[in-house]
Amino acid sequence: MGKLEQLRQNANSLFFKLLTSFMAIIVLLISFNFLSYTFFRNNVTNEILRYNKLNLDKTVNDYEKHMTLIRNVAFSLYFSSEVELLKISSPRIHYDVASQIRTNIRNTIGNDNLYLNNLVLYFRETGFIIERDGTSQAETMFSKYYKSDLYDYEFWKNEFNQSYTYTAYPSSAFVDMSWENAPASKGQMIPFVIKDNSNSKLLIIAMLDAGKMFGAFHQSINRNFIVMNEQGQTMFSSVDTEQTITLEELPGQEGHLKIGTDYYFYSKNAGSGLTYINIVPNAGISSQIVRLNVILGSLLVVAVVISIGTSVLFSIRMNNPLKKIVQSIQELNAGPSSSRRRSEIKEFAIIGDRLSDLLRTNRVIHEDLRQKNSQLKYYAYTNKLKMIRTGGLDWKEPDVSNKPFVLTVFNITFRRRYYENMETDSDFAAYFLKEYISTALADKYAESTVFQIEKNQILALVFPKEGEPPVIETLDRMKEIFDRDKHYCFLTIATSPQYTDSSQFTEAYERALAKLKFRPLGEETQIVTEMGEPAAYHALTLMEEQEFHANLQAGNGQAVVHQVIRIMSAMHKKQAAAGEFADFSRDLLSKVLRTLTALQLDGRMRKDDDSPQELLADCHTLEQYETFWSEFLGEAAGWIKQKKEARDPITSFVFDYLDHHYGEELSLEMLADKLNITGAYLSTYFKEKTGMNFSDYLNGMRVNIAKDMLQNSSMKIQDVAVRVGYHNVNSFIRMFKRYAGLPPGEFRKTSQQGG
Structure with a gap:
């Protein structure tokens, strides 16, 4: 009986309960680890298979992208102006053009990432070959310099009769038989061929280095890799022994299957028709599972032993202390x-x-x-002003809920001179300004709160009492202090009238922010107390914009400067706010920069100088805006004028011909024939010299002439269309609206009303 009671007491002791609790946890963890390990082990094989599939997907993606890249490179060469010239002049051979093509081939092959051994141009009529090492006859090329058991001269000769645009052939070993007694291996290469299926005068053969492509694209620790085409032919194989698998054994588009002791991972690409196969020996996968079993089993045994020992020791040490x-x-x-x-x-x-x-x-x-009330007030006021509701930070300021208050917003604008001459960042300056405002208000008012609500925006709440000065008087004195640093920064101060209840905080804040937009031009601190007229966005009218672009593209700097200054003077007379001047100027600057970019003149702006956007942002008076636009527009118009005055025989001929024949049927090819050049060359040359496409220039010129006819004559729209070269009136109306922004009828009506 005594022993039973002693056992019951020991069972209720802290030591026993701790020890049994630890043992229960250890058993639970062992069970969980065992089940987790069993589940994990069963999934390891799947993960290893997935890893090999992802590797194959990456290899397939790299091969397909590279084949597409080579195809694009070959087509680019096929349709180049030099190759077109040789095709047109065949059977005559222009050796100077052939030399240029050879240079282009060498430059292309020089890109190591293309893995190209050679690019061969084979002309059907003459049997003429152009490749990286020079020119030769096709029979000499394929029986001597690039000899292959699979691809002899007769094979390549018959390719002109095959029906395809581009294709790739199985890899083959090529040798150089220049010295019969000492043949030099060219390596294992995959021929990639393109041609014009409808008019096969030329073959371009891209010799892809199969070994380099395999080394760059194959993502696996195993080197067993096979590529097969749709006919089941082996395009490339790195397997030492002869592979026996066929396409019929590979179900679906992708997957894996086990054949013998090996896993075959495969993927069929629908675009190219190629099948990619990666062979992974099963021994590699099994060894990883066995190694994992040993490691995890050992760790589990060690963990159990350490856990039991630690539990006993910890229970003993925790019992009495x-x-x-x-x-x-x-x-x-x-x-x-x-x-x-x-x-x-x-x-x-x-x-x-x-x-x-x-x-x-x-x-x-x-x-x-208890001493952090000011910081808590900041968050409370911010949430109240911006109407942010939070679960645990509701408004809890009963002592100010019914007090009258005045809300003031200080918006800081830093001048360019500040960033050039001051060592401290603008955020330090904003902090010092906040501290000054807080001190100045605290000297005059018993209750005031000042905090920075945005990077360049400070907010002040004043709760005025009897005998304290009006807030506007205090702001006037603060303005005198702020104006001492107006060369570096200035403030826009928007103050609200006196409100009576804290529920109006949001209304007062929104009205103060709205007042900031009515700041007039000026570079000194200004106090805004009243709301002005709603801001009207000053944009160029349709006629003004057409006048501006016409003068700018003509390089008439004096006219565009005069027009912009006239518009800004009108805005100033209407007492437009500073924000309206800034919006108008940013929009106008965007139009000028787009024009310079179209004419390829944007590179003339010096990178080491301040950008036009930075100079414009530092304009705060009418004189500064006028100075900026006079200098910038004058310089931009000068660049345009210089480019227009630079005479070019080809573009001059085009301009002159279009000026005298705009009403006739015109095309790029017709003008190219008159100049004895190709249409593609004329298109590229015209775009490079003028900054616009030939069709855009022709249609724009016709629309401008049509505008003049609509404004200065009573001709019918159909007659105007025919006069300027459009025999379909619907095409004329569609093109006129695209370039003028209005249909012809509305344009004539608008012009008559403006007159």
Whole structure:
């Protein structure tokens, strides 16, 4: 009986409960780890298979992208102006053009990332060959310099009769038989051929280095890789032994299957028709599983042993000391003034001291939180102003809920001179301004709150009382201080009338922000107290924009400067706000920069100078805007005028011919024939010299002439269309609306009303 009671007491002891709890946790963790390991082991094989599939997908993607790239390179060469000239002049051979083509081939092959051994141009009528090392006859080329058992001269000769535009052939070893006794290997290459299926005068053969492509694109630790075409032929193989798999054995577009002791991962590409196969020996996968079993099993055994030993040791060490810790806490709860006997045991004495420190720290933290009311007010006011509702930070300021207040917003604008001459960042300057505003208001008002609500925006809340000066008087005195630094920065101060309740905070804030938009031009601090007229966006009218673009494209700097200054003077007379000047100027600058870019003149702006956008952002008076536009537009118009005055025989002929024959049937090819050049060359040359396409120039010129006819004559729209070269009136109306922005009828009506 005594032993049973003793056993019951031991079962209720802390040591026993700790030990049994640890044992239960260990058993639970062992069970969980065992199940997890079993599940994990079953999925490792799938993950390894997935890893090999992803590697094959990457290889397929790289091969397909490269084949597309080579096709584009070959087509680009096929349709180049030099090759076109040789095709047209055949059977005559222009050796100077052939030399240029050879140079282009060498430049292309020089790109190591293309993995090209050679680009061969084979002309059917003459049997003429152009390649990287020079020119030769086709029979000599394919029986001597690029000899292959699969692809002899007769094979290439018959390719002209085959029905395809481009194709790739299985890889083959090519040798150079220039010296019969010492043949030189060219390597294993994949021939990629393109031609014009409808008029096969030329073959372009891209010799792809199969070995380099394999080394660059194959993503696997195994080197067993096969590429097959739609006919089941082996395009490339890195397998030492002869592969026996056929396309019929590979179901679906992609997947894997196990044949013998190997896994075959395959992917069929619908675009190219190629099938990519990666062979992974099963021994490699099995070895990883076995190695994983050994590692995880060993770790589990070690973890169980360490866990049991640690549990026993920790339970023993926690049994008695925990009671003394509880006693120490009970002594501390008596309060800081009560005497506490310090433990003679070093560890528990340290615990007691640390608990005392925690209690003192807790009291200090509570005291510090009481001193953070200003910071909490900032978040509360911000949430109130911006109508942000939070779960635990609702408005809790009953002492100001019914007090009258005045809200003022200070918006800071830093001048370019500040960033050039000052070492400190603008955020430091904004902080110093906030501190000055806070000090100035605190000197005059018993209750005020100042905080920075945006990067360049400071907000002040003043709760005026009887006997305190009006807020506007204080702002006037602050303005005098701010104006001392107007060369570096200035402020726009928007103040609200006096409100009576805190529920109007949001309304006061929104009205103050709206007032900021009515700041007039000027580079000194300004106080805005009243709302002005709603801002009207000043954009160029249709007629003004046409006049501006016509003068700018003609290089008439004086006219465009005069027009812009006239518009800005009108805006100034209407007392337009500074923001309206900025919006108008940014829109106008965008139009000028687009014109310069179209004429390829944007590169003339010096990169080491301030950009036009930066110079424009520092304009704050009418004189500064006029100076900026006079200099910038004058310089831009000068560039345009210089380019127009630069005479060019080809473009001059085109301009002159169009001026005298705009009403006739015109085409790029017709003018190219008159100049004895190709249409493609004339199109590229005209775009390079004028900054616009030939069709855009012709249609724009015809529309401009039609505008003049519509404004200065009573001709019918159908007659105007025929006069300027459009025999279909619907085409004329569509083109006129595209370039003029209005249909012809509305344009004539608008012009008559404007007159």
